[in-house]
Amino acid sequence: MDDLSRQVEEIEAISSIYENEWSVVDEFNRSYELRIGNKTPFALKFEVTLPTDYPSIHLPSFTISAPWLKPPDRKAVEAKIETIGKDNGGENVLFLWIECLREFVDDKVRDFEWLKANGKIDVKEKKVELSTAYEGPTIYHGDPITDRKSTFQGHVAKVTEALQVKTVLNELLTNRKIANATHNILAYRIYNEKTKTYLQDCNDDGETAAGGRMLHLLQILDVKNVLVVVSRWYGGIQLGPDRFKHINNSARSVLLEHGFIQNNDKKSKSHK
16 A cells, blocks of 8 residues: 555544544645644644655654743654654654643643642633742752763652652653753652551663663662652763663762761651
8 A cells, every 4th residue: 555545544544543633734745633632721732744655664743832831842842743744654653742732731631630630730811821839849950970971860759659750750851951951860658657568769861771770779789769760861972881880879879978878878857
């Protein structure tokens, strides 16, 4: 089946699935748009244009429009879409892209509803405003470590619920330098006093296995209610296994410097 026929089949399927959200912008130039979350504060418009050699060779071009979308969120969701495209080269990707965006908007709506239910935001005149009484966890920054033009820097915050992990990460990414880091590796451990269990997770952010190694470090140090992010700015020279050493050293140093652990690897009382 040629590209044009594959496009026609895909558009027919997308139109059927998302009939109330999908519309044609320019049929001749194969431009379309999808509107997501129109009945929420997180309405988003996704515009795509299909090249003549899609899907066999090139991917569609796209734009995402949303007045509430901050640069860190835009960077994150666009990166997800680009990754889906690379991982599915030669295949139709519109459905995968749309579901990625719908999941992204759904996550924002869930976070918003939680904040609203817990009195952490005010809704006034149909505008969402953060309550001035709400402040995210304090973020502490470590000293940079530089090796062969690559720089590593740790950041740490006390977190007691999963939503705070997103809050801290979003706050960090408002810093242009951190947002432009090659990798922002994270790991966290949150202790539930009622169940006596840990909620813990990690993210490599492209630095394969780095997040898992950092989470293992947190487990060895026996820290709880802590999120650590290590930013790495790649300097053009491969460091091999040394990069993992610098990532973990950056994490440990920022924990130690700001009292989350002591020299004997015990948690400091000041952050319990």
